[in-house]
Amino acid sequence: MLRVQDLTIRLRHQDQPLVEGVSFAIERGELFCLVGESGSGKSLTALAIMRILDRGFLPPSGQVWLKGQGGTQDLLTLDEHGMEGVRGDRVGMIFQEPMTSLNPVWTVGQQIMEVLRLHRPELDAEAARRRTLEVLAEVQLPDPERRFEEFPHKLSGGQRQRVMIAMALVAEPDLLIADEPTTALDVTIQAEILKLIDRLREKNGMSVLLITHDFGVVAQVGDRVAVMHRGKLVEQGAARTVIANPGHVYTRQLIRALPENLPPLPPVSAGSRDTLLEVQGLRVHFPVLKGLLRRPVDYVRAVDDVSFDLSAGEVLAVVGESGSGKTTLGRAVLRLIEPTGGSVRYRGNAMETLDRKALRKARRHLQVVFQDPASSLNPRLTILTTLTEPMAAHDIGADHDERVERALKVLEQVALPPDTLWRYPHEFSGGQRQRIGIARALVLDPDIIICDEVTSALDVSVQAEILQILGRLRAERKLALLFITHNMGVVEYLSDRMLVMKDGRMEEIGATAEVIARPKADYTRHLLSAVPRVAEHLGRAAASGQV
Amino acid sequence: MTEQPRSPSWSRRILGEVLLRWGARLGLAWIALLTLVAVFAPLLANTHPLLVEDAEGWHSPMLTHLTPADTALLGAFFLALVLLFSPGAPLWRFLSWLGGLALIGALSLVLVSPPALVVYEQYREAEARGEYQRVVRAPIPYSAKDYLRDYADTGLESPRSSAERLHWFGTDENGADVLSRMIHATRIALSIGFIATGIALVIGVILGGLMGYFSGIVDIIGMRLVEIFEAIPTLFLLLTFVAFFGRSLYLMMLIIGLTSWSGYARYVRAEFLRLRQQDFVQGAIASGLSLPSILFRHMLPNGMAPILVAASFGVASAILAEATLSFLGLGLVDDPSWGQMLNQAVQSSTFNWWMAAFPGGAIFLTVFAYNLIGEALRDAVDPHSQSGRSAPPVKAAA
Numbered sequence: 001m002l003r004v005q006d007l008t009i010r011l012r013h014q015d016q017p018l019v020e021g022v023s024f025a026i027e028r029g030e031l032f033c034l035v036g037e038s039g040s041g042k043s044l045t046a047l048a049i050m051r052i053l054d055r056g057f058l059p060p061s062g063q064v065w066l067k068g069q070g071g072t073q074d075l076l077t078l079d080e081h082g083m084e085g086v087r088g089d090r091v092g093m094i095f096q097e098p099m100t101s102l103n104p105v106w107t108v109g110q111q112i113m114e115v116l117r118l119h120r121p122e123l124d125a126e127a128a129r130r131r132t133l134e135v136l137a138e139v140q141l142p143d144p145e146r147r148f149e150e151f152p153h154k155l156s157g158g159q160r161q162r163v164m165i166a167m168a169l170v171a172e173p174d175l176l177i178a179d180e181p182t183t184a185l186d187v188t189i190q191a192e193i194l195k196l197i198d199r200l201r202e203k204n205g206m207s208v209l210l211i212t213h214d215f216g217v218v219a220q221v222g223d224r225v226a227v228m229h230r231g232k233l234v235e236q237g238a239a240r241t242v243i244a245n246p247g248h249v250y251t252r253q254l255i256r257a258l259p260e261n262l263p264p265l266p267p268v269s270a271g272s273r274d275t276l277l278e279v280q281g282l283r284v285h286f287p288v289l290k291g292l293l294r295r296p297v298d299y300v301r302a303v304d305d306v307s308f309d310l311s312a313g314e315v316l317a318v319v320g321e322s323g324s325g326k327t328t329l330g331r332a333v334l335r336l337i338e339p340t341g342g343s344v345r346y347r348g349n350a351m352e353t354l355d356r357k358a359l360r361k362a363r364r365h366l367q368v369v370f371q372d373p374a375s376s377l378n379p380r381l382t383i384l385t386t387l388t389e390p391m392a393a394h395d396i397g398a399d400h401d402e403r404v405e406r407a408l409k410v411l412e413q414v415a416l417p418p419d420t421l422w423r424y425p426h427e428f429s430g431g432q433r434q435r436i437g438i439a440r441a442l443v444l445d446p447d448i449i450i451c452d453e454v455t456s457a458l459d460v461s462v463q464a465e466i467l468q469i470l471g472r473l474r475a476e477r478k479l480a481l482l483f484i485t486h487n488m489g490v491v492e493y494l495s496d497r498m499l500v501m502k503d504g505r506m507e508e509i510g511a512t513a514e515v516i517a518r519p520k521a522d523y524t525r526h527l528l529s530a531v532p533r534v535a536e537h538l539g540r541a542a543a544s545g546q547v
Numbered sequence: 548m549t550e551q552p553r554s555p556s557w558s559r560r561i562l563g564e565v566l567l568r569w570g571a572r573l574g575l576a577w578i579a580l581l582t583l584v585a586v587f588a589p590l591l592a593n594t595h596p597l598l599v600e601d602a603e604g605w606h607s608p609m610l611t612h613l614t615p616a617d618t619a620l621l622g623a624f625f626l627a628l629v630l631l632f633s634p635g636a637p638l639w640r641f642l643s644w645l646g647g648l649a650l651i652g653a654l655s656l657v658l659v660s661p662p663a664l665v666v667y668e669q670y671r672e673a674e675a676r677g678e679y680q681r682v683v684r685a686p687i688p689y690s691a692k693d694y695l696r697d698y699a700d701t702g703l704e705s706p707r708s709s710a711e712r713l714h715w716f717g718t719d720e721n722g723a724d725v726l727s728r729m730i731h732a733t734r735i736a737l738s739i740g741f742i743a744t745g746i747a748l749v750i751g752v753i754l755g756g757l758m759g760y761f762s763g764i765v766d767i768i769g770m771r772l773v774e775i776f777e778a779i780p781t782l783f784l785l786l787t788f789v790a791f792f793g794r795s796l797y798l799m800m801l802i803i804g805l806t807s808w809s810g811y812a813r814y815v816r817a818e819f820l821r822l823r824q825q826d827f828v829q830g831a832i833a834s835g836l837s838l839p840s841i842l843f844r845h846m847l848p849n850g851m852a853p854i855l856v857a858a859s860f861g862v863a864s865a866i867l868a869e870a871t872l873s874f875l876g877l878g879l880v881d882d883p884s885w886g887q888m889l890n891q892a893v894q895s896s897t898f899n900w901w902m903a904a905f906p907g908g909a910i911f912l913t914v915f916a917y918n919l920i921g922e923a924l925r926d927a928v929d930p931h932s933q934s935g936r937s938a939p940p941v942k943a944a945a
Contacts, residue, residue, distance in 0.1 A: 294767075334833055363835035370826035378827045380557045380848045389844075390834035424557065440830065 001207045002026045002049070002175055007062035009044050009053065009231075019044050019060075019231045026175070031201060031208045033218045033239065036228035037254075037459040042211045045228075046177050049209075050093055051075060051083050066090065068174070089119040092168030096180040098160035102152040109148035112136070112167050119171040132170065139166045139196060157322075158189035162196070169200065176201075177209045182217065186321035187486065191530035194221050213459065215258060216489075216532030219243055227251045243534055257464035258534060259489035265471035276447050276480050277310040277333070277366075282342035284325070284332045284504075302328040304504040305342070310448065313478040317485060317495035317512065319527070325504035326484045330450045333482065334366055335359060346448075364394045367441035371453035373433035377425040383436055384421040387411075387443050394444060410439045413476075414469055431462035438469065450482045455490060467494055488531040492516060500524050561852065564927035571923030574916035578737075581913065585733040586624045589617050592687040592727035594667045600681040601673075608670060609685070612662065615655040620734070622651035668697035687715070689724035691731035691883045698722070706901050717901040719891055728883035729906055735884045736913060739800055739869045740862035746804025748858055751811025752847075758812065759819020760842060766816070773809040781806045781868060789877045796879060799872065803865050814857055818850030825849075852928035859921035863914040870910050885910050 002025065009019040019041040026032045036042045047053050048060045064075040068090055075086060087093075095101050103111060112132045117123065123131065129148075136144035139162040152160060161181060168176055178197065182190035198221050201208050212218065218225050222239035227248065235248040246252040255261060284303040287296030303325045310316050320326045331337040333344055335351060344351040346365060354362055370376040377386060387407040388400065397403035408418050414435040425433060434454060441449050451470070455463040471494060473479050483495055491498055491512060498515050500507040500523065507521040519525045555563070565571045584591065595608040626647045630640045667690060674682055695701040695712075701722030704714055716725035758769035785802055792798060822828055823846070831845045872878050873886030874893075885906040892902035 331829075336829055336832060360835040360837070363833055366833075368830065368833045370830065372826055376826035376830060378831070378845050378849065381844070382556075389840070390836065393834065393836050393840070424555075437830070440834070444834065 001028045001030070001067055002209070003063075003065040004045070004049065005063040005065070007045060007048060007060055007064065009041070009048055009060045010058050011056055012058055017231060018057075019048070022062075022228070022231075022233045024226050024233065024236055026207045026209060028174075028207055029201065029205050031198065031210060031221055031223045033222040033225040034209065034211045034228060035213065035215065035218055035225055035254075037213060037461065039230075040228040041231040042228050043179055046093070046179050046209065046211055049075065049177065050087055050091065051078075052087075066175070085119075088115055088168075088173070089171045090173050091175045091177060092171070092173040093177045094161070094164045094168050094179065094181045096183050098157050098164055098184060101164050102160055104152055107149055107151055108136075108155070108163050112163070112170050115167055116170045132166075135166045135170045136163075138169070138200065139163070141166070157185055158193065161185060161189075161193055165193075165196065165200075169204070172204065173206060175207045175209065177211075179211045180213070181210070183213070187488070188321065188527060188530040190217075191532070194532075197221070214532065215243060215255060215460075215534050219534045220532040227254070253461060255534070257461040259464070259467065259487070259493040260533065260535060262464055262467065262493055265468070265494070266475040275309050275311045276347060277482075278343075278345040279309065279333060280307050280343045280345075282306045282329065282332055282344065283340045284328050284337060285340040301504045303332055303339075306499075306501070306504075306506050307342075308499055308506075308509060310480050310482060312447065312480055313474060314497070315474060315481040315483055315495040317483045317491040317498040318501060319485060319488070319491055319498055320501035321486060321527075323503070324501040326501050327452055328504075329501070330368070330452050330482060330484050334363070334368055334450060336368075361394070364444045365447045366450065367444060367446040367448070368450045368452065369434070369437045369441050369454050372457055373430040373437065374457075376437045377433055377440075379425050381424075382421065383423055383425070386425075386436070386440055387421070390440065391443050396444065407439075407443060410442045413442065413473065414439045415465075429462075431458055431465060434458065434462075434466055435469065438466075438473075442473070446479070448480045448482065450484070452484045453486070454483075456485065456487065463490070470494065488528065489533075500527070557848075561924075561927050565920075565923045568923040568926065570919040574919035574923070577912055577916040578920070581733050581737055582624075584730055585737050586620050588731050588734065589613060589685075591685060592689060592691065592724070592730045593685040594670065594688060594690040594693040596670055596682045596684050596688075598681075598683040599670070599679045601679050612665065613659060614661050615652075615659045616734075618659050619648075619652045619655040622655070623648050626651065665692075667693040667695075671697060687724060687727050687730070689714075689727045691723065691728045692881060693723060693727070695722040703895065703897075703899055705899070716905045717899070719888070719902055720895055725888070725901060725905060728888060729885065729909060732883040732885050732888070732906070733909075735796060735869065735879070735882065736866050736910075739796065739803070740866045740917070742800045743803035743807070743865040743868075744858050744861045746801065747808040747861060748811055748854070750805070751808035752815050752854065754808070755812035755815025756819055756842065756847070759816040760823065760846070762820065769812070769816070773812050776806060776809040779806050782871065785868070785872055786875075786877060789872070794877065794879055796882075799869060803868055807861060807865070810861070811854055811857060814854050815850060818853060819846060822846045822850055852924070856921050856925040856928065859917050859924060863917035863921075866910065866914060866917075 004025070005023045007019060007022040008017050010017040022041075022045055024032070034042045034045065044053070049064050053060065060076060062076065065072050066075055066086065073082075075083070078086065102108070106114075109129070109132055112135065113128050116128050116131060120128070120131075133144050133148060136147055141147050141159060141162050147155070147159075147163075152163070155163065165181075176197070181197070182193050185193065194217065197208060197210070200206075210217070210222065218239050224237065225239040225242050226236035227234050227242070227250065229250045235242060235246065235251050237247075242251060243255060246255055282303055283301070283305060285299040285301050288298040288300060289295065290297045306329055308316065318326045318329060328337060332339045335344075339352065346362065349362075351359070351362065377383075381389075384404065384407065387410070388403040391397050391403045391406065397406055404421070407421060411418065411420055416432065416435055416439070420428075420432075420436070425436070428436065437454075438449075454470075455466050458466065467490065470481065474481060481494075483491075485491060495512045497510060498512045499509045500515070500521065502523050507523045508515060508519065510520075515524060516528060519528055589609060589612075590597065593609055593612075595612045597609045598605060598607050623644075627644055630644050630647075633640065670682075673679060689695070695718075698712070701718065703720055704712075704718040704722075706715060706717040707713065708717070714724050714726070716729065718724055719728070754769055754772070758766045781803060784806060785799060788798060788802055828841065828845055831841050836845075869878065869884065870886030870889070873884045874890045876887075876890055878884050878887045878890075888906040889903060889910075892899060892906075895902070
């Protein structure tokens with residue numbers, strides 16, 4: 001169907017190619033996965049096939065052969081007019097971010113019909129409308145008649161991604177390129193979208209090029225897979241074979257870095273389990289304000305009646321999908337957001353009764369690490385200042401030199417070199433910045449660190465490093481972690497107990513192994529079944545292969 | 548522990564980015580030239596000779612005629628030069644410059660007293676009588692208010708028309724040298740831009756910062772105040788004040804400053820609202836840092852960039868406002884200003900191109916220079932327009 005040969009992409013004014021000598025072929029009706037970490041050039045490859053690379057790039061060299069009714073064409077030598085007939089018509093594309101891929105000022109139906117009438121000019125208005133409704137039904141949007149008239153802002157992320165798929169499919173392309181179509185979505189919606197793509201592929205007999213960073217997704221739906229590393233294709237083959245017996249060192253590293261394959265964490269010395277934090281009936285309600293005088297007309301219950309406790313050396317995972325209130329919970333415990341009700345007790349002292357001064361002192365014991373490594377450090381300050389300023393505020397260390405010594409020790413614990421101190425945040429990668437974020441929390445010698453999605457912006461190999469650092473710190477310092485995440489693999493790997501949240505309410509709390517083996521709440525069961533797991537799919541595939 | 552070489556700081560990187568752009572370099576060069584001209588105006592264009600040698604020996608009529616404003620400007624300039632190359636934190640050096648400026652200003656007012664009656668003709672006549680052995684004159688030997696009354700035939704003269712008196716840019720109706728007047732007018736052009744914008748910045752940053760950080764009721768009241776001030780037409784207010792209180796440069800600066808802060812307040816408010824949600828500010832709060840540290844170390848420096856951009860455009864519009872007012876004949880009476888010179892050009896019965904082209908060109912170039920700097924600054928602080936640094940983000944394709 002599609003044969004890419006020796007594709008090379010470079011930036012203008014830069015000798016080092018970003019994608020070098022990539023060759024692969026996709027058969028008719030096949031689901032081909034392109035896997036790699038960020039910066040590996042997998043998205044660039046897709047953009048080059050569609051010829052929608054940015055102006056900053058030189059025209060790519062190599063060949064991209066696409067088979068059609070009129071024979072086989074090299075897309076890279078086609079003129080712009082010819083490409084218009086390919087894009088959307090013979091090759092459809094879906095992007096990662098469903099929130100920004102739709103034009104907010106047109107209705108869903110208008111946007112799909114525009115694509116259709118461009119590629120099928122022979123259709124009249126009535127036929128185009130019928131076909132659009134048909135394709136909306138095909139992607140399983142409930143009530144297509146109503147959705148047709150609706151504007152994108154009324155749809156959820158998953159529904160928008162369905163609309164994007166409908167738009168890509170409306171002209172019945174032979175090939176669908178999906179660039180991380182589920183990365184921005186919750187795991188339960190991811191499972192539905194993947195199932196949908198797989199079903200449509202079988203029904204229409206089209207080929208799919210699926211770009212992803214998640215081996216779980218590959219194991220679940222992929223026929224064949226190609227692994228990219230720094231612009232080069234290092235390995236390709238049947239998905240099952242590559243995952244079970246990776247041939248290349250890099251593939252092996254990637255698969256070993258999956259949380260389910262990581263070496264077990266050092267155990268925490270069993271001692272007296274003293275309870276550090278008790279949260280009772282915590283509520284955070286945001287008022288919905290209306291009118292000139294901004295009167296509250298309603299409340300959004302972001303966190304509603306959540307209770308748990310946390311003892312030294314324990315990891316409590318807070319799991320939930322986006323909008324479940326897990327981040328708000330973390331911030332309310334720290335009083336970064338004022339709770340509406342309930343109590344938070346640290347070593348028996350109620351946090352909510354503290355005045356400003358006492359709260360500042362108490363914050364020393366409860367620290368936080370954030371999700372986005374890009375915005376979690378002040379770009380104007382050196383790492384030295386970032387690390388020593390909190391120490392000075394809490395009178396830790398007698399003078400500046402002693403604080404520098406402490407900062408160096410902490411940097412060593414998060415495996416960063418001493419010259420880090422004199423640098424600025426922009427000089428570090430995402431993983432390094434996340435480690436600096438952990439170091440900033442550690443310099444105050446806290447008892448509890450709240451980790452808010454600390455690994456979700458990171459590649460899987462970097463995630464593995466961070467998880468191991470956290471596990472080691474927990475064992476060494478008897479640190480308690482409140483680990484907020486949506487990633488089940490990480491939860492199973494790191495946490496002792498888990499708390500499942502949905503729409504601000506607690507669904508379930510219990511020992512991690514217990515909850516995963518015997519989930520009590522329906523929602524937990526639903527969530528767990530949606531998680532793509534490498535081992536499970538391999539086992540199933542092997543079993544069906546023997547039959 | 549030995550001090551290691553630091554990486555360049557954020558502000559240094561931004562400065563480097565700005566200087567990469569040729570527009571900013573041209574703009575900065577033009578402003579620097581204007582600054583030099585403004586500071587050294589009495590040495591560049593002056594009827595009083597710089598040095599004369601007569602029967603009593605060498606002396607300098609130029610020095611005896613320096614006004615307190617002249618000495619204060621010269622003092623401030625050399626103090627700035629010294630502080631620029633001395634060690635210390637930039638903020639500390641800036642504060643000590645301000646302190647020095649106040650001291651120099653006070654000293655100048657007390658100590659410098661030029662003769663109340665200025666007789667421009669005395670040196671020309673003395674020279675004609677042969678009283679001086681040697682005379683060193685300024686490059687342009689005419690003061691801004693020297694109307695050449697000792698010559699009988701003065702009036703409008705086109706550039707370089709008269710054989711015995713060289714006027715590069717011609718003279719105006721009173722016989723004063725246009726180039727000299729333009730040189731002395733740079734002071735008004737520069738100072739009105741800086742001081743009016745400075746006043747607006749101080750008010751805007753403080754009010755905007757309060758609105759952004761505390762939000763809620765403070766924000767609601769503040770925004771209404773901003774809306775009220777945005778509804779005041781600056782030019783008409785200026786006209787009214789000039790009509791009631793007479794013509795004063797300082798009043799003009801104050802009114803332009805007091806009416807143009809609302810834009811800066813909006814910028815600072817938006818920046819603070821955005822920064823408050825940033826993780827590093829939340830992290831600073833969670834680390835138990837004090838409120839002043841959070842506001843002034845973590846939030847303000849990160850929010851200053853867009854305000855500086857707006858300020859550089861604000862300087863340009865303040866210069867234009869003064870020029871407009873002078874053009875309408877409501878500027879200063881006798882002191883030269885570019886807008887007032889344009890006004891003169893219009894009022895004469897014949898079209899004297901040199902009186903319109905040179906001051907008009909100076910206004911155009913100065914406003915253009917500030918706009919170039921503002922645009923370069925905006926590009927440098929905007930992460931989306933950073934070209935040629937590292938690979939651009941690929942994900943933007945959606």
